[in-house]
Amino acid sequence: MSLQDLTNTFWAPLLCLLLLGIPVSHTAKCPQQCICDQVQLRVACVNKNLTRVPSDVDEITVKLDLQGNDIQELPSGAFKHTPYLTHLSMQRCNIRRVKEGAFRGLGRLVFLNLANNNIEILYQESFDGLSSLKQLFIDHNRVEEIQPGAFSQLGFLNLLSITHNQLVYMPNLAFQGLQNIKWLRLSHNSLNYLDTEAFAGLFTLNRVSLDHNELQFFPTETMTRLPEVTRLDLSHNPMTYLGEDAVSMAKLTHLFLDHMSLQDLVNTAVSKSPCLVHLDISHNQLRVLQPFSEGSPKLARLNLAGNPIKCNCYLRPFREWAIRRKVKLLGTCGGPAHLSGESLKAVYPMDLRCQSQEAMLKAEFEEATRITPPPTQEPENKMKCPAHCVCENHHQQQ
Structure with missing residues (x-):
C-alpha cells in the first residue's frame, strides 16, 4: 500500500466525523x-x-x-x-x-x-x-x-x-x-x-x-390547483368519458390516460392545457375522434394504439388536422376490413371513405355468414324410427 493510500485510509473517516460534527475522540462500538x-x-x-x-x-x-x-x-x-x-x-x-x-x-x-x-x-x-x-x-x-x-x-x-x-x-x-x-x-x-x-x-x-x-372521472377541480405539474399519470383507471375542458393545467406537458375505458373524448377536453406535448390515450375503446381544438398548440405526439378506430369518412377531419398540425399519430385502424391494421399515420384523408348503405348491409351480412357455421345436413336415406324403438341403419357397399 502506498503512502497516499495510507493517508487516505487514515483521514477519510476523520474528515467524515468532522463534517458531521461528531467528536473525534469517540470510541466505536458494534452490536453483536x-x-x-x-x-x-x-x-x-x-x-x-x-x-x-x-x-x-x-x-x-x-x-x-x-x-x-x-x-x-x-x-x-x-x-x-x-x-x-x-x-x-x-x-x-x-x-x-x-x-x-x-x-x-x-x-x-x-x-x-x-x-x-x-x-x-x-x-x-x-x-x-x-x-x-x-x-x-x-x-x-x-x-x-x-x-x-x-x-x-x-x-x-x-x-x-x-x-x-x-x-x-x-x-x-x-x-x-x-x-x-x-x-x-x-x-x-x-x-x-x-x-x-x-x-x-x-x-x-x-x-x-x-x-x-x-377514479371514474377526471378530477378537474383538484388538478387545476396544481400550477407546476408537468407530468400526470392516470392510466389504468375506469374512466369512460373525458368532457369539455376536463384537463385545465397550465404547465402540463405529458398526460397518460392509457388502459382505461374511454369511449368518448370531447375535442375540447385538453384545450386549457396549452403546454401539452404528449398525450397517451392508447388501449381504450375510442372509435371516432374529432379534430382537437386550438387550445393545445404544442401537441406533437398522440398515442392511439389499441383503440378500435374506424378509418372511414368520419375520421377524415381528424386526420387532416393531424397532418396540418404535424401531430405524430401512433396506432392502427380497427376497420373497415381493407384498412384494418393499417398505420394511422400512413392513411391519407382521401383513403377515408364511407360505404353506401347497401354496401354496408352487404358487408355486415357477409361477416355474419362467415362467423355463423352452416347447419349440418342429415343424410337423405336416413331411416325413420318408430317411437319407443331402437333402430340401426347398416349401409353395405355393393
Missing part, C-alpha cells in the same frame, strides 16, 4: 448481530429477527440498514441513540405502527424506506423530527388513512411514494407542509375520490402518479 463498517460509518443488521431497534448501535452511525426483521412497532424516540443518521432502511420488518415521535432526533436524515410492512395509519406526528428528509418510501403497506398534518414537518421532502396501499379517499390538505415536494406517487391504491383541496399547497409539485386506481 450486526455488521459495522467504521470507515463508511455504516451498520447492517439484516434478517436477524430483531424485535426492536438495537440501542447499542454506534452513535456516529450514518447509514443504518434494518431490513428483514420483526420490529412490529416503532415507539417514540426509537432512534434517539443515533442522531447522525442520514439513511435508514426498514423494509420487510413487519412494522404495524409508527408511533408519534418515533423519528424525533433524526434531524439529519435524508432517506427513509418503510416499504413492505403492515402500516395502516399515518398518524399526525409519525414523522416529526425529520426536518431534512428528502425521500420517503411507504410502498407495499396497508395504509388506508392519512391523518391531517402527517407530513407537516417534512418541509424539505422531494419524493413521497405511497404506492400499493389501500387508500380509497384523499381528504383536503392531506399533504400539507410539503413545501418542496417534486414527485408524489399514489399508484396502485383504490382511490375513487379526491377532495378539491387534496393537493392544496403543493406549489412545487411537478409530477403526480395516480395510475392503477378506481
